Amino acid sequence: MIPRSFSSDERLQTKFAWLTEYRSDIQLWCSWLAITDASLDLVRRVGYCEATRTAIGPLLEPHCDSDLKRTLADELVVRVERECSKVPSGSRMPGSTEILESSFCKLKSLEGSQSKSGFTSYILVWAALFGTTTMDTIKAAMVSTPTKLVHCWIGANLGLTVQSKRTRLARILRTKTTGKPQEA
Secondary structure, eight states, X not given: OOOGGGGOHHHHHHHHGGGGGGHHHHHHHHHHHHHHHHHHHHXXXXXXXXXXXXXXXXXXXXXXXXXXXXXXXXXXXXHHHHHHHTSOTTOOBXXXXXXXXXXXXXXXXXXXXXXXXXXXXXXXXXXXXXXXOOHHHHHHHHHHSOHHHHHHHHHHHTXXXXXXXXXXXXXXXXXXXXSSOOOO
């Protein structure tokens, strides 16, 4: 606990009185931060799409009670609209990496201890985390893609994980030192 003498009104006035001359600058900065946070929150939650384009202006309007605040809000609206214009009509693009980071976390959870040694064939599950997966979708995917093709893709695109390289090296070293291969 902080001793009362350290937080007395007189002591705080003595130490921080100089801040009062920056009161208006601090208030402006706080307003800019609120404008920025509001726009970031919208883009983070909704992504870039037509809904974001139409929502950004009205969202920031209540914050714009001065020219300096209006200038920042206008710049943010232009940037968001520019990004939204790159998205095909009827589509939505992520506005932050949070969803991707979350999906990698989910993938690592699915992989369990295997996730420590690089991407495994579980990477093929990753795409299923982004949409609605129904039994019909799964059945169609399994019917249209033979297991042999999946194994070829994994070999061509993923290669060996760190753990599988270690296992292979241990097998080679055991064979060289003992003359007999490691039992499976």
